Amino acid sequence: MSFRYLQSLFNPQSIAVIGASSRPHRIGSVLMRNLLAGGFGGVIMPVNPKRDAVGGVLAYPDVDALPRTPDLAIICTPAATIPGILEQLGRRGTRAAIVMAGHLATTIGPDGRPLDQTILETARRHGLRLLGGGTLGVMVPQFGLNATFSQVSIQLGNVGFVSQSDAVGTMVLDWALPKKVGFSHFVSLGSALDIGFGEALDFLGSDPGTRAILLYIESIRDRRSFMAAARSAARNKPVVAIKAGRAPRATSGALADPLFLDTPGLIDEDDVFDAVLRRAGILRVDHLDELFGAVETVVRSRPMVGNRLVVVSNGGGAGIMAEDSLHLGGYAMPELQQNTVTRLRRLLPSGWDGRNPIDIRVDAPSKRYEDVLKILAEERDGDAVLLVHTPNALTSSIDIAQTVIKTIRNSGGNLLTCWVGDESVAAERKLFVDSGIATFDTPEHATRAFLHMVNHRLAREVLMQVPPSMSHDFLPDVDRARAIVRSALTEGRTRLTEPEAKAILDAYGIPIVQSVLAADPQEVARVADRIGPPVSVSVMSRDIRRKWEVGGVALNVETPAAAAAAAQGMLTRIKALRPDTAVSGFAVQRMEARAHARQLIIGVATDPLFGPIIVFGEGGRALEVYRHLAVGLPPLNLPLAQDLIDRSRAAPMLAAYHTHPAADRDAIALTLTKVSQLVVDLPEIRELDINPLFADDRGVVAVDAHIQISPEPPKPQRLSIRPYPQGLEETATLRNGRSVVLRPIRPEDEPTHYVFMSRLTPEDILFRFFHYIGTLPHSEMARLTQIDYDREMAFIASAQDDSGQPETLGVIRAIADPDNHSAEFSIIIRSDMKGLGLGSRLMIKMIDYARQRGIQEMTGDVMAENEPMLKLLKVFGFSAGASDEPGIVHVRLPLQEEARAR
Template identity: 40%
Template sequence: MSTTERSELDPSHDIFHARRHPLDYIFDPKSVAVIGASERAGSVGRTLLWNLIRNPFGGTVYPINPKRPNVLGIRAYPNIEAVPEQVDLAVIVTPAPTVPGVVSQCIEAGVKGAIIISAGFKELGPEGAELEQRILEQVHRSSMRLIGPNCLGVMNPRSGLNATFAGSMALPGNVALVSQSGALCTAILDFSLRDNVGFSAFVSIGSMLDVDWGDLIQYLGDDPHTNAIVLYMESIGIARDFLSAAREVALTKPIIVIKAGRTEAAAKAAASHTGSLAGSDEVFSAAVRRTGVVRVETIEDLFNIAEVAAKQPSPKGPRLTIVTNAGGPGVLATDRLISSGGELAELSDETRKALDELLPPHWSRGNPIDILGDADPLRYAKALKIAADDPNSDGLLVILTPQDMTDPTMTAETLKEHAHIPGKPVLASWMGGVDVAAGVDILNRAGVSTFDYPDAAARAFTYLWQRSYNLRAIYETPRVGHADTSVLLERRARAEEIIGAAREQGRTLLTEAESKRLLAAYDIPVVETLVATDVDEAVAHADHIGYPVVLKLHSETITHKTDVGGVVLNVHSADEVRENFEGIRESVTQLAGAEHFDGVTVQPMLQFSDAYELIIGSSLDAQFGPVLLFGTGGSLVEVYKDRSLGLPPLNGTLAIRMMEQTKVFRALEGVRGRSPIDIGEIQRVLVRFSDLIVDQPWIKESDINPLLVSSDRVVAVDGRFVLHDPSTSEEELSKPVIRPYPMKYAGTAKLRDGTEVKLRPIRPDDEPLLVQFHEGLSDDSVRMRFFQPLKLSRRVRHERLSRVCFNDYDRELALVAIVGDENPEVIGIGRLAKLHHARVAELSMMVSDGWQRQGLGSLLLERVIPFAKDEQLEGIVATILRDNIAMQKIAQRAGFTLKNDLESPVVEAYLSLREN
């Protein structure tokens, strides 16, 4: 069965009948009604109508005004029902209190799309929010999609549609702009006309009552005229939709975002180290790293990076080679490169030798490569070619300053041949004005992105590298795999027992001993911790552990033990145990109250000469749910603030990426003669901690501080977990914004010959198993699946398999069938992928040749259908080759309807999931 994209299916009529994407009615309408059209000078209704009629878009415009027979010479209609033809798009500019009724009339008239320009909604308070709720209730009972309210409108410069009240029409181009600020849209529009910048779409998204970031990113990602997407964002909206769509689209099209409000701090969790370190803006940055979206700081960067990313390949590394005819600009570029996270490429011996033969004796002999002020076009071209061939270089920046001997135009002409180097972006900074203008134009037309200043070019390169780095993290096959499903379920059950016991007692704080049992349930190594409720028990525990020991307050209510004198280190004898037990009791009684003292814990005093103190923690973000923290730990954790944030769930690769964001990571690799730490073990701890936070939604905040790590040991010395209040309902619990591994679809079954097979959702670390799977497929099986011969080398490319293994479980589910424990083997795969513009999923399946006719196809189909039902999809569609009789029978047995067109080489199959 095929996974090729298809048009949307309309199950309510002919299940194989294609129809338009719902947003097509907004971006490419055949008829537009302006509800609130006016002839009053300066009114929004007049400007909108005028913009629509003076920019022909190939459709009909209908003014709606109950008080006038015509507007601007065009026949007007009293309401939407009176329009003589079906209206695709309604643009609403009436006062806010009238809008719910207008929307209701549009729905009754069968309007497919609407843009609410009107303001006066939730931005004005509760009354406006109530109006929005009434509109949303109307939209939800229909298939109409709506942009706004409180927006500038929508332009499609390629068709000529200008459904905005802006003063000008954008130029056509290949960059889509989506902005939450209408005022910023008009400013960008003015700037774009001055600088001849074009757009494939120009969208003011407004309050996002219906259509949001995820909808538009997905739609523009499918648009063949859009090469890059730029976003101006003030609020995230539905975070899961945004991240899911952005992750899918960013792999093939660059998405650049600028978000206002960088300095706004998140609400602090006063009792949590993690909460006090994690601000909402940092969480947003961590979130976009999980998608491959590039976040920039200035509007200038927003368009610079979009242009570069659309023209040039992404670099494979952070190393830039700079070729310049002046030393100063090269130094400025270097400063910006290093400060923004890039590196200067180290010239290879071969490169130095080649440049020695080309350049005058007093060239810079390093990077930046200063080819001197008298460089002619040929010297530039040869130097660039040599630099490009250096394997140490990931990209090139060519700087030209106009000197007496310089020919900016001819140099640009000469460099055109080197405008596109596979895997290496080429950027240019022709510094100057009139003298370099012709050369700049030549380079731009050749596909080289040009910059007025070299430091801006260097910054652009680091943004390109950031995009590559983030995408690699998402789609790199993890070296550390997840545990087997049975192990994961066992861990979850042990943890739920510990948390459940505390909740039954009405507690929101786990004791240190309970916290360490919880960590141990997920195979996170912890220091031995024994609870003593009286002094004699404390002495017995210390004698058992061996001196020296650590005594810590044991309390069900106090979270930070050091604040009440609740920690004593280096206790060397039984007498010291007795003395310090009483000392802790007295201190807690004096500072907090006797009721907060429940005894002490006794732990061995760990002493590692080469140890580092780390912190791993979690807190909740209002928009993104659980957030993870990793960094330098210990008592000064808030002072150092060396940390990185990430979103669960993590795999091994993502865990390493979190660690790489911190300063302490370099120390962990080994510095100044100190032995390196076992990074792999820290990586495993971070992944297991992530699993714990995902599995246990009753955890509100937590930290392991310190996680003590040395060259031969990693151990959690202290742990702390705060639970949600017992009055919290399960519906109120925060969920991960990235859908975690769906273990509910895992299970076992038996084939016809009795072989037991595991069926479970695919994981990123399954990629090697899929390579083996494809190696065993016959040519006929390949043809049945892909409808054509497809070489093994293409089928097992990482770029292809990573898209299969790295499921976004919001959008797709691939189940693998596995036999064998010690040497597991994938013998089949079934996959459902939601279509972008319908509540329908497309099915594909493949079974290994040696395991066919054992009922595996039916098993896979039986197990993926519940996913479609859980997602409330309307149906499942599949395309089957005409001679694939076996798959047709499997589909029919499962209830699929087959459409058999004798003139077609394929059979269409559809399963309706609608309730009767």
């Protein structure tokens, strides 16, 4: 359903209020009052068959009687009336409606179906977008739009707030008013029957008046839409979320008995959602007061460039509290530069120890605050300064606040203030709020807000980082792995044997300990004698998932006779404990002599909403003790794999300690990326675990492995993040005989893209960007090379230069709107490569791709003086028309049959 029609929701020119009322405490009454009081400049048309006017505005008996088609309809009538009203609105061409009635999924209509299904079908039939049901409504102060029944109003600002809870939404709005935190939009999703977080994020992410986005999330319905929209929005502006439902009882439960979890309940949907937000570049906070603090810093602070906090206080205790809070957040106070210390010593009373926090003494006058802040601004020892002031009778707290405000205006920098107290410092806090300076009531709250700024920067780095290429030596034997899976499915099996699982790992270059199958204890003895002691023996059975529970594993077996005895003992125990269990044999393998190895686990599970996930942590029996796994989303690259390791409790034990050398973290990270690629290539895999994975200074080796597969065909778009579309690569030959590869752009193309940009002529750059640009910063170049393949595509032409190194010769880019209706394209070719047919090859590739995606049209803007490009586009069937900008030609190419007919 069309994203374009959201303009009718957020910026309507006419509104019909169906069920408008003059009776107090009715939704239709409160909503009319808010619409009129908000100063909405468009047409308001109340619909009430029993009233001539509502709120002093002429009323109409029904939708058909309205004098004009409303852009937006607000439906305040009972649930049973909604399908009929939507039918009337749809026939008239209304494009958006807000449905106030709730519990639509549990209300049964006359046809015996839940009413929400009928409502959604009716709306979709007419291309009408719905907000709700059970929604508080929408506020857009820029247009005087208060289409809610809230008793709280908002002031204009640059924060977009999307809430799934009316109560939480009202609470945040009420908090924001005295803090002078303004909003560009407030959106209450309600049950998100149609419009959900994805659409709201898309709209706010592209809205120039929205500087930051806040989300209150209880559940997600469309994960692919959410992920694509969240990643797109977070690339351009801060996105902060609070997700309710951390407690186990508040969730729908753990993932469905993942194979690798010897102890159930180690991860649940909240662990997965945490990984989702992290991968999307969204800052997650746990509590409402943290959300408020995050708003305070996002709105009133400059973007962070580091994690150094300098604390200035007029009392040692308050500074120490801030230092403790920073330490608990995983950071330490930075040391001050010697020049800073020297300058401060001349200024401060004797006795200061030269450390951060800086204690300027309880009797510090305004001038001392001013001088200290100036020195810190000049020396730049920190990325932010936290000023903690405890009021006392020796100084004027209000004078100090005024001095601080004046100083920071002149010197700049990131300043957080904390005037400790409550009513006694209300006036000072108001001064800071009025001046746009972040202010907090305790050192802990202020420090936590600083950490939010740091974590947001790190989240952006995860989103925007440039991963190095995986080694070109990594060429997995995908056909071999697929053959193993097909063979098992043909036999009706959904669980691979241990040797089969290890064979798949081996096909992906993951070191394994070879297992040899033995049918009975006698063969176990012969195998043990052949491979040599010490060996391990483990039972093989489809009915046993946790071998330890039945004594199904024997380690460090020294003789063939002992191996046979161990196998016989397993048979005896299993017969006694589980008489119906079928034992297929035993796996015998040579014990790895790795005295310093850490036991780890790498696993894959399938979340019902977000699809495959990858987990990492301590393996072996320690998994049952520590009960913690870090969660990530495929596809992984090396930096993301290192981040997954860092977030696990296994990370500290990988470092060197005592006589143990450090484990090879690079080998662990590489193994994670190989497992990630395996998940991408083999969609039949539902669960996988490598436990234990031995890791030491020599590398890694998989000691035990299990894989569960599914006979069901994989769901389309099963991955939350679309991996690199390798199938779109092709080779082409230019007119001069040179061979080039046409392929989607990758993040690791950034270095060669810099070289490509440097070899463009000023005219090339002018025709592409419409103005001259210098060397792009990393953040901008990352936007060009790190793309979301769900939303945009960029094909580059790559070839080897004279030294055998890859170089980029040209690029074509197309960005689709959220509806997948229209895609705006751009193309640029190196001047020395023009006239060789490269531009035509790239155009053909992009047009074919856009058609296959179902995009209706390609559009673009071309400078009128760029005659060669206009000539090329004419050959491909583009029509040319006037643009709103002088000297610019707007071009359009219909792609689908229905589009060509228009």
